[in-house]
Amino acid sequence: xxxxxxxxxxxxxxxxxxxxxxxxxxxxxxxxxxxxxxxxxxxxxxxxxxxxxxxxxxxxxxxxxxxxxxxxxxxxxxxxxxxxxxxxxxxxxxxxxxxxxxxxxxxxxxxxxxxxxxxxxxxxxxxxxxxxxxxxxxxxxxxxxxxxxxxxxxxxxxxxxxxxxxxxxxxxxxxxxxxxxxxxxxxxxxxxxxxxxxxxxxxxxxxxxxxxxxxxxxxxxxxxxxxxxxxxxxxxxxxxxxxxxxxxxxxxxxxxxxxxxxxxxxxxxxxxxxxxxxxxxxxxxxxxxxxxxxxxxxxxxxxxxxxxxxxxxxx
Amino acid sequence: xxxxxxxxxxxxxxxxxxxxxxxxxxxxxxxxxxxxxxxxxxxxxxxxxxxxxxxxxxxxxxxxxxxxxxxxxxxxxxxxxxxxxxxxxxxxxxxxxxxxxxxxxxxxxxxxxxxxxxxxxxxxxxxxxxxxxxxxxxxxxxxxxxxxxxxxxxxxxxxxxxxxxxxxxxxxxxxxxxxxxxxxxxxxxxxxxxxxxxxxxxxxxxxxxxxxxxxxxxxxxxxxxxxxxxxxxxxxxxxxxxxxxxxxxxxxxxxxxxxxxxxxxxxxxxxxxxxxxxxxxxxxxxxxxxxxxxxxxxxxxxxxxxxxxxxxxxx
Numbered sequence: 099x100x101x102x103x104x105x106x107x108x109x110x111x112x113x114x115x116x117x118x119x120x121x122x123x124x125x126x127x128x129x130x131x132x133x134x135x136x137x138x139x140x141x142x143x144x145x146x147x148x149x150x151x152x153x154x155x156x157x158x159x160x161x162x163x164x165x166x167x168x169x170x171x172x173x174x175x176x177x178x179x180x181x182x183x184x185x186x187x188x189x190x191x192x193x194x195x196x197x198x199x200x201x202x203x204x205x206x207x208x209x210x211x212x213x214x215x216x217x218x219x220x221x222x223x224x225x226x227x228x229x230x231x232x233x234x235x236x237x238x239x240x241x242x243x244x245x246x247x248x249x250x251x252x253x254x255x256x257x258x259x260x261x262x263x264x265x266x267x268x269x270x271x272x273x274x275x276x277x278x279x280x281x282x283x284x285x286x287x288x289x290x291x292x293x294x295x296x297x298x299x300x301x302x303x304x305x306x307x308x309x310x311x312x313x314x315x316x317x318x319x320x321x322x323x324x325x326x327x328x329x330x331x332x333x334x335x336x337x338x339x340x341x342x343x344x345x346x347x348x349x350x351x352x353x354x355x356x357x358x359x360x361x362x363x364x365x366x367x368x369x370x371x372x373x374x375x376x377x378x379x380x381x382x383x384x385x386x387x388x389x390x391x392x393x394x395x396x397x398x399x400x401x402x403x404x405x406x407x408x409x410x411x412x413x
Numbered sequence: 414x415x416x417x418x419x420x421x422x423x424x425x426x427x428x429x430x431x432x433x434x435x436x437x438x439x440x441x442x443x444x445x446x447x448x449x450x451x452x453x454x455x456x457x458x459x460x461x462x463x464x465x466x467x468x469x470x471x472x473x474x475x476x477x478x479x480x481x482x483x484x485x486x487x488x489x490x491x492x493x494x495x496x497x498x499x500x501x502x503x504x505x506x507x508x509x510x511x512x513x514x515x516x517x518x519x520x521x522x523x524x525x526x527x528x529x530x531x532x533x534x535x536x537x538x539x540x541x542x543x544x545x546x547x548x549x550x551x552x553x554x555x556x557x558x559x560x561x562x563x564x565x566x567x568x569x570x571x572x573x574x575x576x577x578x579x580x581x582x583x584x585x586x587x588x589x590x591x592x593x594x595x596x597x598x599x600x601x602x603x604x605x606x607x608x609x610x611x612x613x614x615x616x617x618x619x620x621x622x623x624x625x626x627x628x629x630x631x632x633x634x635x636x637x638x639x640x641x642x643x644x645x646x647x648x649x650x651x652x653x654x655x656x657x658x659x660x661x662x663x664x665x666x667x668x669x670x671x672x673x674x675x676x677x678x679x680x681x682x683x684x685x686x687x688x689x690x691x692x693x694x695x696x697x698x699x700x701x702x703x704x705x706x707x708x709x710x711x712x713x714x715x716x717x718x719x720x721x722x723x724x725x726x727x728x
Contacts, residue, residue: 248717283715285677286636313715314670314708315677317633321601355629362600362630393629400598400628402563 105366107330108357109143109306110136112381113164114179115350116338117157118148120388126160128384130167132377136335137168139373141353143175144168145198145332149185165192177240181212186226189237196238196274199223201267203260204249207280211244216259220266227271240274240305241267246292248283257292264299274305278332279319282312286322293326308332309351310339311391316351317359324363331356336378337391352392354378358399372399420681422645423672424458424621425451427696428479429494430665431653432472433463435703441475443699445482447692451650452483454688456668458490459483460513460647464500480507492555496527501541504552511553511589514538516582518575519564522595526559531574535581542586555589555620556582561607563598572607579614589620593647594634597627601637608641623647624666625654626706631666632674639678646671651693652706667707669693673714687714 113132117124124132133144146168147161161178168176177196180186189197201219202208208216223241230237245252246260264275277296279289289307296304307323309316309331320331337352357369371394378395428447432439439447448459461483462476476493483491492511495501504512516534517523523531538556545552560567561575579590592611594604604622611619622638624631624646635646652667672684686709693710 248715250716253716281715282712283717285674287678311708312712313673314632314667315674317629318636318674321633321636352629358628359600359630359633363602393626397597397627400563400596401565401568402598 104364105329105368106324106360107143108141108353108360108367108369109145109177109330109332110141110335110353111145111308111332111350112334112336112338112353114145114147114158115332116334116336118155119339120157120385122385122388123157124384126163129160129164132335132381133164133168134171135377135380136374137171137174139377140367140369141374142173142368143177143330145177145179148179148181149188149192150179150181162188162192165189165194169193180226182222183225183229186239187229190230190233190235193235194237196240197226198276199226199239199241199272200244201241201263202244202249202280203263204245204252204255206252207245207249210251216263217266220263220270223267223272224270238273239271240276241272242276242278242306242308243267244278244280244308246277246284247279247288248281250281257295260292261295261299264296268300268303272303274303275300276304276306276308278308279310280308282310282315284309284319285315286318289319289322290326293323293328297326297328304328306330306332311337311349311351317356320351320356320359324365335374335381336385336395338385338388349391352394355392355394358394361403361405370405371403372405375399419679420644420683421639421675422458423456423668423675423682423684424460424492424645424647425456425650425668426460426623426647426665427649427651427653427668429460429462429473430647431649431651433470434654435472435700437700437703438472439699441478444475444479447650447696448479448483449486450692450695451689452486452489454692455682455684456689457488457683458492458645460492460494463494463496464503464507464512465494465496477503477507480504480509484508495541497537498540498544501554502544505545505548505550508550509552511555512541513591514541514554514556514587515559516556516578517559517564517595518578519560519567519570521567522560522564525566531578532581535578535585538582538587539585553588554586555591556587557591557593557621557623558582559593559595559623561592561599562594562603563596565596572610575607576610576614579611583615583618587618589618590615591619591621591623593623594625595623597625597630599624599634600630601633604634604637605641608638608643612641612643619643621645621647626652626664626666631664632671635666635671635674639680650689650696651700651710653700653703664706667709670707670709673709676718676720685720686718687720690714
């Protein structure tokens with residue numbers, strides 16, 4: 099059994115992947131409070147929004163403001179999603195630490211969601227890389243390969259196609275690559291197999307696992323991924339999130355449950371889980387009426403929980 | 414990485430652990446329909462009830478009738494819970510295939526739940542073994558060690574105490590021993606550690622893992638247990654279940670989600686997951702108004718799901 103990676107990063111994507119699937123627009127001051135509280139609870143990587151046209155996602159129209167605020171917090175890596183070069187230029191302008199360019203390995207999903215083929219996205223990543231370098235910007239380019247374990251539209255997605263896309267993205271200049279189970283089709287064996295192959299291709303540039311809990315397996319999948327040496331996972335507070343073009347998809351891995359899982363495995367996340375639960379209660383109040391997820395909030399932390407194992411790397 | 418055990422048994426405990434924590438009494442004819450449908454869906458081990466005084470658990474008062482019916486189904490292993498010798502004599506009389514005697518490794522929980530110390534339960538197991546042998550009965554004796562990862566009343570439970578109880582139970586004549594995370598305190602690392610040690614003590618007589626999903630980790634814990642070679646897990650349809658003496662405890666591992674997980678791992682459970690989902694819908698209707706759990710039922714099986722991997726051992 100390989101020794102487990104430590105520390106492990108729980109990257110908060112609730113403000114982006116979560117809020118984009120909730121019609122209600124959370125006011126900017128509340129998002130700022132969320133980011134500040136998440137930082138205070140020890141989270142050090144947060145995806146604060148998307149640079150997409152405001153008419154498409156009015157919920158995320160304040161992304162530039164959020165980046166500006168988040169960058170004032172010490173030690174916080176601030177990321178944004180960008181669908182194309184136009185968004186990337188805004189991320190560079192905002193001095194985001196990282197911009198995530200989504201690619202969908204399912205051609206059907208890619209056309210429905212991004213209106214581009216996977217190879218057209220690879221070409222866009224090359225243009226983004228050129229623009230980033232020309233600007234002398236330090237914003238990292240991560241490309242996340244979605245529907246990597248199958249797709250509600252297309253069905254099967256061949257692992258070979260996922261790995262081909264990954265190599266192409268690296269060749270096109272992506273600094274980091276990631277894999278996402280956009281629609282919750284993955285199980286631990288498939289995760290272990292694909293992540294091992296991805297690590298063989300991308301090494302430490304294989305950056306993050308992104309699991310949806312659509313069928314209840316997100317945390318089991320994280321455990322499988324951990325065994326392959328991946329040590330960064332996207333998660334949403336209260337498990338919010340989904341994909342408008344993947345019917346049935348719902349809920350990212352739940353941040354607070356994931357932080358609790360990792361604490362119990364001796365992985366240092368830097369997160370104060372009790373504080374994160376307090377934030378969860380606050381955000382749940384703001385999102386009253388929306389469907390939330392997760393289990394830990396209901397039962398609370400075990401009497402035996404030892405916070406010192408998790409907060410070891412917190413500032 | 415060790416090769417994974419196959420086949421793996423999902424032992425249905427919804428009719429016992431589930432229904433005992435729901436005040437509503439499900440009529441006997443519906444329980445019989447549940448058992449028949451579960452059998453038709455490929456389940457081959459079902460805990461149908463408890464031999465406890467009807468005044469304590471009126472929900473389970475029809476256990477003898479259920480055993481009699483379940484024993485008519487081909488290839489079905491019929492188990493019951495018995496808290497003491499009196500219950501064991503009823504199980505022997507009913508010719509149950511297996512009787513489960515619970516022991517709680519937490520002294521505080523043991524006194525609250527069973528009104529005996531762990532060692533008094535061990536002594537009772539010895540009496541049950543003597544009675545079973547004197548009757549010439551073939552009913553197997555399994556003792557399940559609960560609160561094995563901690564307790565909401567007592568807090569810490571030392572793994573050494575769990576293992577001491579396990580050895581004592583084997584010495585007292587238990588044919589099988591199992592471990593239960595009664596209150597959902599376990600994480601994958603703790604499971605792997607304790608299950609490895611339990612296997613070292615009991616070998617193939619270490620029979621079953623019983624995980625509650627109180628904090629969302631039941632399926633991750635099953636994955637960790639699988640790595641130690643354990644190949645039988647208790648689960649409840651729709652994740653019903655809990656413990657009246659462990660405040661906050663809720664929900665067993667969800668049978669249909671677990672069967673789906675195992676299918677994706679190439680483990681043969683004999684279960685037709687689609688049929689189990691149909692049964693879940695039926696039982697959910699019977700239990701309208703009760704809190705149910707699980708994720709798969711909401712999203713349905715993936716488009717890519719291959720039932721042939723799971724139903725291989727079904728009759």
